[in-house]
Amino acid sequence: MTTATKQEAFDAVVVGSGAGGGFAAMGLAEAGMRVLLLERGRSFEPARDFPMNHPDWELRPRAFRDTEITTGDASIVLEEGALLDQRYAHLGSSSRPGEVPKPRSRREPFRYERVFGLGGTTLHYQGEAHRFPEHAFRPASLYGLGVDWPVSYADLAPHYERAEHVLGVAGDPANPFKPPRGPFPTPAHRLSYASQRIATAATNLGWTLLPNSLALPTRSVDGRRPCQRSGGCAQGCIFGAKSSVDLTAIRRAERTGRLQVQTESRVLALEMGHGGRVEGVVYRRAKSIFRARARVTLLAMGAVETPRLLLANRSASQPNGIANSSGLVGRFLLETLLAEVTVRFDERIDAYKGPPIDSRIWNFSRPSRDGSVRSGYVLGVSGTLGGFHGPLSHALLLPGLGRAHKDAMRSHFGTIVTLFGIAEQEPRAGNRVTLANTKDSDGVPLVRVESGHSDADLLALDAMLERVKELARASGTAEMLRQATTYDVPAASHVGGTCRMGTDPGTSVVTAYGRSHDVPNLFIVDASVLPGQGAGDSPSLSIQALALRTAEHIVALARRQEL
Ligand SMILES: Cc1cc2nc3c(=O)[nH]c(=O)nc-3n(C[C@H](O)[C@H](O)[C@H](O)COP(=O)(O)OP(=O)(O)OC[C@H]3O[C@@H](n4cnc5c(N)ncnc54)[C@H](O)[C@@H]3O)c2cc1C
Numbered sequence: 085m086t087t088a089t090k091q092e093a094f095d096a097v098v099v100g101s102g103a104g105g106g107f108a109a110m111g112l113a114e115a116g117m118r119v120l121l122l123e124r125g126r127s128f129e130p131a132r133d134f135p136m137n138h139p140d141w142e143l144r145p146r147a148f149r150d151t152e153i154t155t156g157d158a159s160i161v162l163e164e165g166a167l168l169d170q171r172y173a174h175l176g177s178s179s180r181p182g183e184v185p186k187p188r189s190r191r192e193p194f195r196y197e198r199v200f201g202l203g204g205t206t207l208h209y210q211g212e213a214h215r216f217p218e219h220a221f222r223p224a225s226l227y228g229l230g231v232d233w234p235v236s237y238a239d240l241a242p243h244y245e246r247a248e249h250v251l252g253v254a255g256d257p258a259n260p261f262k263p264p265r266g267p268f269p270t271p272a273h274r275l276s277y278a279s280q281r282i283a284t285a286a287t288n289l290g291w292t293l294l295p296n297s298l299a300l301p302t303r304s305v306d307g308r309r310p311c312q313r314s315g316g317c318a319q320g321c322i323f324g325a326k327s328s329v330d331l332t333a334i335r336r337a338e339r340t341g342r343l344q345v346q347t348e349s350r351v352l353a354l355e356m357g358h359g360g361r362v363e364g365v366v367y368r369r370a371k372s373i374f375r376a377r378a379r380v381t382l383l384a385m386g387a388v389e390t391p392r393l394l395l396a397n398r399s400a401s402q403p404n405g406i407a408n409s410s411g412l413v414g415r416f417l418l419e420t421l422l423a424e425v426t427v428r429f430d431e432r433i434d435a436y437k438g439p440p441i442d443s444r445i446w447n448f449s450r451p452s453r454d455g456s457v458r459s460g461y462v463l464g465v466s467g468t469l470g471g472f473h474g475p476l477s478h479a480l481l482l483p484g485l486g487r488a489h490k491d492a493m494r495s496h497f498g499t500i501v502t503l504f505g506i507a508e509q510e511p512r513a514g515n516r517v518t519l520a521n522t523k524d525s526d527g528v529p530l531v532r533v534e535s536g537h538s539d540a541d542l543l544a545l546d547a548m549l550e551r552v553k554e555l556a557r558a559s560g561t562a563e564m565l566r567q568a569t570t571y572d573v574p575a576a577s578h579v580g581g582t583c584r585m586g587t588d589p590g591t592s593v594v595t596a597y598g599r600s601h602d603v604p605n606l607f608i609v610d611a612s613v614l615p616g617q618g619a620g621d622s623p624s625l626s627i628q629a630l631a632l633r634t635a636e637h638i639v640a641l642a643r644r645q646e647l
């Protein structure tokens with residue numbers, strides 16, 4: 085390996101270009117700062133790299149498959165999950181249609197879904213763009229779950245609005261479960277036929293099914309094509325319509341001329357200087373090691389890699405790692421609480437036509453203090469979540485051989501939909517990321533992830549599974565093909581909490597502006613800062629709004645010479 089120092093002086097270096105890093109880089113560059121954005125993965129070209137341009141797209145590996153932790157570069161030591169509470173054995177998952185869930189004693193190994201690439205996990209995400217509801221910022225005071233945030237909905241509202249405009253979010257402002265707001269930048273998607281069917285059942289149950297708010301613009305934004313309703317967001321949008329961060333915030337930042345993006349550059353260490361400040365970062369690109377220096381460093385590697393880097397940078401003066409005087413780096417990991425049923429109708433509903441998650445039911449987002457369930461949760465309808473999408477996935481998943489298989493294809497194709505719920509997990513210090521004894525090829529320690537369920541989590545999973553089954557029955561479905569929950573099979577797509585924000589340096593890692601309590605020129609702008617999960621809503625828009633708020637704060641500090 086050779087070592088070199090990047091000579092240009094940057095005002096800021098941002099590490100990681102996903103939901104948080106991309107938006108922070110944009111916020112800083114648009115405000116006049118010179119920014120270096122270092123991204124471990126490569127950049128993707130939608131028309132060239134994503135598989136849906138080919139008829140056999142369902143058989144092709146996803147473009148970013150090798151960058152996902154489950155299949156490619158493993159950062160987590162795979163080991164058995166937590167012991168399962170057998171009182172909830174009925175929540176067990178089946179993996180194939182018609183299969184009875186197997187009894188297990190432990191959870192499967194922790195499975196973290198993320199992408200290394202310019203745009204981070206937003207390359208893979210389904211574009212749900214949710215403002216967290218007001219109550220989700222005060223869950224401890226209002227219904228006794230977790231901690232209150234050091235920021236309120238009102239603090240974030242202007243940043244939510246800015247992020248929505250950058251993304252061209254499509255939505256309907258008439259959502260009685262959310263704070264009043266102005267129009268969305270682009271009109272809401274029309275409901276798919278499947279969602280219309282399920283809306284009627286929801287109404288009969290006294291619930292309200294509403295169009296989802298999505299970063300899949302219904303009109304052209306910044307010269308990009310509007311969403312073509314192909315349902316392929318998780319494979320990568322071949323039309324470049326999905327508002328992943330590479331096509332939105334990073335492009336805008338590049339237009340300022342003040343952002344330098346460097347892909348395939350993995351940051352390995354932070355360099356500490358006098359006065360407990362970060363002087364810069366050390367990174368590897370191909371076979372060379374580089375150093376980059378900046379006045380301020382922002383970490384945005386996601387809720388596993390950010391604590392990993394901080395914990396791995398131990399020294400005599402910082403025996404617990406960087407920014408970890410509280411001992412909380414890596415703790416209070418929040419994973420995804422998900423329960424779903426995949427069901428079949430007796431007729432075609434063609435749920436695969438339209439955005440992957442085009443509707444949501446928010447009736448259960450606000451728990452009551454007297455209720456048994458203390459986690460807010462949100463139900464949804466998806467044509468693709470259960471694994472059935474186009475003809476080939478049906479052919480692979482449906483049972484039978486020869487004529488029986490052909491008959492199953494004829495009777496099942498276009499009749500299947502998945503009803504699901506996502507809940508807020510109770511934050512607990514014991515759910516955490518720690519360093520393992522083994523190292524990867526760059527010499528960085530792997531991590532162990534310990535994540536189990538509290539009583540509140542199990543009650544929420546149970547309640548969601550019951551509700552989605554209720555919804556399926558009320559919709560007149562013919563058959564339940566499979567159920568899956570994260571009780572036994574983790575599917576951690578919404579991960580956060582490992583460097584949480586707060587006002588007290590004893591109980592949090594960063595301030596309400598993402599600034600380390602210990603290191604004055606170190607900021608964190610990814611999912612790790614989230615103290616909670618928004619009562620079941622999806623996190624990216626909140627990560628993006630918080631990153632914009634942090635960027636604005638850094639600019640103000642720099643102007644006052646306080647960095
Ligand atoms: C299948 C799926 C669907 C989802 N759907 C939605 C949705 O519809 N709506 C929603 O709000 N959320 C969704 N999410 C969650 C959402 O994608 C994440 O919450 C969000 O992207 C997290 O943002 P982040 O900035 O913390 O991390 P990421 O977006 O993961 O970005 C981290 C970046 O850091 C880079 N990096 C890591 N280590 C290093 C290093 N050492 N040096 C340099 N770079 C590094 C990575 O390559 C990556 O680009 C989904 C997630 C998945 C997996």
Ligand code: SF4
Nearest residue numbers: 311312314315317321
């Ligand atoms: S649903 Fe829309 S945004 Fe998603 S992949 Fe298809 S065209 Fe692209």
